[in-house]
Amino acid sequence: MAVEAPPTPAATVAPPRRRRIPPAVLLIAPSVIFMALLLGWPVIQGVLQAFRDEQGFTLEFVNRMVQDPYFWPAVRNTLLLIVVMIPLQFALAIAMALMLRSNPRLHKVHFFVWAIPLALSDLAAGLVWLSIFNDRGYLNSALSWFGLQGASWLAYDNQTSMFICVLIAELWRATSLVLIIVVAGLQGIPKDYDEAAQVFGATFWQRLRHVTLPLLKPSLQVALILRTILAFQTFAVAQALTGQNFPLVVGETYRWYTGLQNPNVAAALALVILVVSMLTSVFYLRALRDKNQGGLR
Amino acid sequence: MDVNDLTYEGYLAWAKAAKQGAGRPVFGMPAGPKGLHHRFYQGFLLPSFTGGQITTFRNQDAVAGWDYMQELWSAMSPASTNYDYMQEPLARGEVLVAWDHVARLVHAPADKPDDWLMVPAPRGPKGRGYMLIIAGMALPKNGKDRDLAEKAIRALTEPASQIETLRSNAFFPVVQTELPADLTGAIALEAAAVRRQQRSAGALLALPPVGLGAKEGEVSQIFKNCFQQICLETRPIQQVLDTQATQLNTILKALNVPCWAPDPISTKCEVA
Amino acid sequence: MSTTVDTTPIARQKRNRFMLQAACIAVSLFMLVPIYLISLAALSTRESLNEFPLSLLPTNLSVETLNAFLGSTGIFAALGNSLIVGAGTLLLSALIGVPAGYALARFTFPGKDPYQLFLLFTRALPIVVLSVPLARLFLTMDIYDTTYAVILLHTALALPTTILISASVFLSVPVDVEEAARLFGCSPLGAFGRVVLPMALPGLAAASIFTFVMSWNEVLGASILTLDHRTLPAQVLSSLSDSPLAYRFAGGFALVIPSIIFIALMRRYLTNMWGSTIR
Numbered sequence: 001m002a003v004e005a006p007p008t009p010a011a012t013v014a015p016p017r018r019r020r021i022p023p024a025v026l027l028i029a030p031s032v033i034f035m036a037l038l039l040g041w042p043v044i045q046g047v048l049q050a051f052r053d054e055q056g057f058t059l060e061f062v063n064r065m066v067q068d069p070y071f072w073p074a075v076r077n078t079l080l081l082i083v084v085m086i087p088l089q090f091a092l093a094i095a096m097a098l099m100l101r102s103n104p105r106l107h108k109v110h111f112f113v114w115a116i117p118l119a120l121s122d123l124a125a126g127l128v129w130l131s132i133f134n135d136r137g138y139l140n141s142a143l144s145w146f147g148l149q150g151a152s153w154l155a156y157d158n159q160t161s162m163f164i165c166v167l168i169a170e171l172w173r174a175t176s177l178v179l180i181i182v183v184a185g186l187q188g189i190p191k192d193y194d195e196a197a198q199v200f201g202a203t204f205w206q207r208l209r210h211v212t213l214p215l216l217k218p219s220l221q222v223a224l225i226l227r228t229i230l231a232f233q234t235f236a237v238a239q240a241l242t243g244q245n246f247p248l249v250v251g252e253t254y255r256w257y258t259g260l261q262n263p264n265v266a267a268a269l270a271l272v273i274l275v276v277s278m279l280t281s282v283f284y285l286r287a288l289r290d291k292n293q294g295g296l297r
Numbered sequence: 298m299d300v301n302d303l304t305y306e307g308y309l310a311w312a313k314a315a316k317q318g319a320g321r322p323v324f325g326m327p328a329g330p331k332g333l334h335h336r337f338y339q340g341f342l343l344p345s346f347t348g349g350q351i352t353t354f355r356n357q358d359a360v361a362g363w364d365y366m367q368e369l370w371s372a373m374s375p376a377s378t379n380y381d382y383m384q385e386p387l388a389r390g391e392v393l394v395a396w397d398h399v400a401r402l403v404h405a406p407a408d409k410p411d412d413w414l415m416v417p418a419p420r421g422p423k424g425r426g427y428m429l430i431i432a433g434m435a436l437p438k439n440g441k442d443r444d445l446a447e448k449a450i451r452a453l454t455e456p457a458s459q460i461e462t463l464r465s466n467a468f469f470p471v472v473q474t475e476l477p478a479d480l481t482g483a484i485a486l487e488a489a490a491v492r493r494q495q496r497s498a499g500a501l502l503a504l505p506p507v508g509l510g511a512k513e514g515e516v517s518q519i520f521k522n523c524f525q526q527i528c529l530e531t532r533p534i535q536q537v538l539d540t541q542a543t544q545l546n547t548i549l550k551a552l553n554v555p556c557w558a559p560d561p562i563s564t565k566c567e568v569a
Numbered sequence: 570m571s572t573t574v575d576t577t578p579i580a581r582q583k584r585n586r587f588m589l590q591a592a593c594i595a596v597s598l599f600m601l602v603p604i605y606l607i608s609l610a611a612l613s614t615r616e617s618l619n620e621f622p623l624s625l626l627p628t629n630l631s632v633e634t635l636n637a638f639l640g641s642t643g644i645f646a647a648l649g650n651s652l653i654v655g656a657g658t659l660l661l662s663a664l665i666g667v668p669a670g671y672a673l674a675r676f677t678f679p680g681k682d683p684y685q686l687f688l689l690f691t692r693a694l695p696i697v698v699l700s701v702p703l704a705r706l707f708l709t710m711d712i713y714d715t716t717y718a719v720i721l722l723h724t725a726l727a728l729p730t731t732i733l734i735s736a737s738v739f740l741s742v743p744v745d746v747e748e749a750a751r752l753f754g755c756s757p758l759g760a761f762g763r764v765v766l767p768m769a770l771p772g773l774a775a776a777s778i779f780t781f782v783m784s785w786n787e788v789l790g791a792s793i794l795t796l797d798h799r800t801l802p803a804q805v806l807s808s809l810s811d812s813p814l815a816y817r818f819a820g821g822f823a824l825v826i827p828s829i830i831f832i833a834l835m836r837r838y839l840t841n842m843w844g845s846t847i848r
Contacts, residue, residue: 023757027672028684030665031728038703038725039691045702046694067544069522096596104593112836113597116604119828121786121802127821128607135376136389138606141622155375156529172603184840222733229693243330243379250695254789255330257697260518261511270698277693281686385814389619404813 043274050267061264065272068265070255074247075272080163081238081248082231085170089227090220092171093178097186098212111183118176126240129169133241156245166238166246173237174230178223185219186212221288228284229277249273301493303419305345305365312372315393322374325392328524331381333398335520340428340503341396342366345421349560350503354545354568355538358423363527363534370528378529399491403467403483410482417494424501426559427494431504432471463488507557512548519545542568604825611635611822615815638819647804650716651785654800657720658784659777662731665724667773670735671761675744688729696726700793707794718794723784731780738772739765775838782831 050061065071096114100107117125132138133153140150153161189212197207213220235251244255249269257266298307312324328334339350346362347353374392383397387405395402396418406413418427434450436443452458456474463470467484469491470476476488494500506516519541526537549567556566609627610618617629638644673681703722707713712721742765750760785802792803805820812820832839 022676022678024672024676024678027668027676028678031669031732032684034665035687035691035725035728038721039694039699041706042699042702043691043694046698069525099589099593099596102589104589107593108836110593110597111839112832113600115832115836115839116600116829118839119782119786119831121788121824121828123788123802124821124824124828127817128603128825131607131610131818131821132603134379136391136621136623138610138623138625142625144622145625152376154379156378157375172599180839187840225689226692226730229689232693233695239330243381245378250697253695254697257701260514262515263701267698270695274690274694278690281689281693382813389621 046267046270049264050271053264061262061268064262065256065265065268068252070244070247070252074249074252077163077238077246078232078249081166081170082228085167085231086224086228088167089171089175089178090224093175093182093223094213094216096175096179097182098208100183101186114179115176117173118180120173122173122234122236123240125169125173126237129165129172129237130240133165133169154242154245156242159246162242162246165241169237169241170231170234174227174234177230178227181219181223181226182216185216188219189215217288221284224284224288225281228280232273232277300414300416302497303416305342305419305421308419309365309369309372312369312394316372319393322372323393324369324372325374325377325380325383325386325395327380327383327395327397327401328377329379329381333401334524335517336398336428336505337396338366338520338524339505339517341418341426342421344426344501344503344559345419345423348423348501351545351549351556351566352560352563352569355535355542356569359538360534362421363523363538366524367528367531367534399469399487400467403487406483406486407481410486413483413486415486415490417490417497420497420499424499425494425497426501426503428503428505431507501559503559504557508554509552512552515548516545519548604829607818607822607825610815610818613815615813618815618818634815634819635822638816638823643799643804644801647799647801650719650798651801653716654719654723654791655781655784657716658723658727659781661720661724662727662780663773663777666728666731667735669732671739671765673732673736674739685733688732692726692729696787696790697793699725700790703790704794713794714796714798716798719791719798719800722790722794723787726787726790727780727783730783731776734776734779735769735773738769738776741772742768771838775835778831778835778838782828785827785831 051057051059053060100111104110120128130137135150135152135154139153143150151161152158153165155162193211193215194207197211202210233250235248235254238246238248239251249272253266253269253273256262256269298311303311312322315324316322326332326334326337342365343350343353343359343362346365347356347358353359374386376386376391380386380392382401383392383395384402384405386392387395387402399415402415406415418425420426434453436446436450440446454472456470456472459470459472459474460477462468463476463484464480467487469488476492480488506513509516522544523537523541526532526541527534546567549565554566555562555564560566609625612627612630612632612635613624614629614631614633617624672678673685700722703718704713707718707721712718746768747760747765750764751757755763785800788800788802791800795803802824805824
């Protein structure tokens with residue numbers, strides 16, 4: 001994918017013969033202008049809103065944000081969810097992609113089914129899982145048909161089961177995005193490499209560790225960045241399932257904006273998300289790039 | 298025990314006995330993210346215990362009120378934190394007794410009104426606190442078609458259209474009128490309960506925050522925070538009330554508005 | 570165990586094969602069962618949803634809640650808005666994004682890395698916060714509460730992915746083909762239009778469907794920027810959040826169906842869009 005695009009074919013075309021505006025600039029200029037106007041300007045407004053009131057610069061809104069009883073739980077939940085979910089999701093997606101690669105029976109049907117959540121909004125996904133996990137939902141019903149006593153999976157005093165419910169729902173909803181990217185990445189890797197390693201007696205895990213994953217690195221990098229940024233953005237599933245009991249930072253942004261009608265604190269919360277997403281993206285770029293170069297040397 | 302004249306103590310004893318009898322908590326409240334439980338503290342619990350809403354926010358009576366709430370919560374269904382409208386868990390039989398806004402209760406008894414009871418809120422040491430919503434209608438100056446606009450307002454405040462609103466939305470009439478006898482079961486239950494509540498001995502009217510504009514949500518959030526920290530996190534009550542009172546005063550100071558019922562209407566509203 | 574040594578690898582392979590099938594079916598069940606259950610919930614009578622335990626088989630089917638939901642006002646107008654916004658977003662983001670993607674794939678230029686980072690970071694800001702200053706901007710431009718406003722917002726949101734995806738699609742089109750076309754006398758534009766574009770089209774088509782889906786599913790921004798011209802999910806969700814559970818399930822089901830159709834349509838192109846074909 002583009003972020004870690006192999007540089008080889010890129011530089012070959014278009015040696016600039018005449019001195020005038022390079023075509024690349026003409027091609028990207030509309031997008032830059034458009035984004036600066038519709039995204040850059042609101043972002044600047046947002047930053048200003050978080051730090052300014054009628055009198056000028058103020059930290060009042062940041063203070064309000066930090067003192068809110070939901071703030072630190074929200075930060076903790078957001079980080080916990082991402083740290084646990086992303087590795088699970090990638091392991092699952094890579095496993096699913098490798099399964100598809102071994103051509104199981106009906107692999108086209110399986111692929112179709114696994115991709116369906118890709119087009120599903122997070123709000124709809126929240127409703128889907130609410131029908132399952134609520135106290136009188138399908139999970140407890142199924143347990144009761146087997147003569148088992150159900151549990152209040154989403155009750156506020158049961159943080160662990162609440163977390164697991166949100167985790168399962170998010171795995172269901174968002175793994176397909178990673179799957180698609182990994183499947184596409186796998187298609188770009190010629191099977192010969194894997195077969196060669198097999199001939200030399202490498203086990204499945206050795207081949208995965210030393211052949212497949214290194215070759216998948218560019219795809220994984222994009223998937224990681226995109227998925228993590230999107231993970232910081234979603235809260236509808238958690239909100240549908242747990243209401244206010246499992247607060248997430250984006251959900252808090254929304255609550256401050258719509259429920260409490262305080263756009264300033266909402267902007268401060270949004271900045272927290274922006275900064276954390278940027279830091280993680282840079283971290284991914286660094287971590288994966290360094291290893292990549294080490295491998296080439 | 299007269300169910301139409303409950304005390305808060307009686308209500309608690311009932312909740313505990315019901316929990317023991319049923320083997321699970323069967324009382325509930327709308328403590329979900331869109332639930333109206335803050336109105337319960339603002340308009341029912343705290344006025345009944347303290348006689349006020351804001352000025353008395355952190356005094357001894359308020360501590361007693363929240364102490365009561367803590368105990369009541371332990372006899373309530375923990376799933377309450379997911380309930381927005383009580384009519385649903387009631388209709389499903391998840392809970393058997395619940396407090397909520399009448400319009401959010403009325404669908405529960407709709408099918409079998411004879412199986413249900415609607416009763417006034419309990420009374421506490423300072424009276425039977427209950428909340429009414431004030432609706433105001435206004436016309437902008439220099440608006441076009443003033444006559445028609447006035448006609449529209451007059452039509453809306455006619456007893457006939459008020460009764461129609463009651464029938465279709467379960468909002469109780471805001472003008473003096475006799476109720477028709479042919480109300481559907483659930484609405485008739487509601488109307489009787491509302492009348493009984495208003496006319497009962499010691500009825501103490503409370504209003505939702507008045508004149509706060511966009512800050513209403515933040516003030517109500519203070520009451521929800523109290524519930525969160527006192528009932529769910531079981532922190533020391535006085536300490537919670539003190540910190541929340543500071544927050545509340547910060548908001549109120551900036552607004553500089555007079556208090557509303559049941560607090561005395563002083564020039565400036567703040568926690569004592 | 571078999572008697573001869575030679576059959577062990579075959580037996581093991583058979584067992585692996587079986588495990589593979591079983592695992593695939595398990596994952597498919599994990600994906601399908603929730604969809605089955607929400608359909609069941611949407612198609613049950615309201616009374617049967619109040620019972621416990623709920624029936625896990627379609628015994629009490631009715632389209633009563635679904636009909637009531639579809640019959641409620643504004644659903645069809647909202648569907649029209651959703652289609653207009655989706656198509657508009659698709660066109661506008663392709664118009665702006667595809668050239669930029671081509672530039673990323675074919676040229677090196679100063680500021681290329683910062684540009685790509687900029688693209689990613691714009692996705693990192695919560696939509697709620699973007700929507701408010703935008704709402705103010707649109708009010709002054711007099712396009713607030715129109716489908717244009719939503720198209721502009723959705724295009725801004727979709728552009729980063731459109732650009733990155735189309736860049737990877739163009740990367741998968743070999744440079745040699747383009748050079749050959751140039752050698753045989755095509756202008757740069759002609760080479761692009763006659764050679765590169767046809768080869769990139771499947772991938773770009775997939776990217777467009779992806780954009781459409783993103784626009785279809787975006788709710789927060791759309792509900793802040795419009796009042797009377799809501800898109801379908803925004804309409805559904807604004808009316809649903811205060812509805813009884815049965816209607817919420819019906820609404821959830823109504824949003825699941827289009828996504829199944831989308832995926833059925835774009836299935837074949839799905840992997841093309843991440844630039845998979847021969848490098």
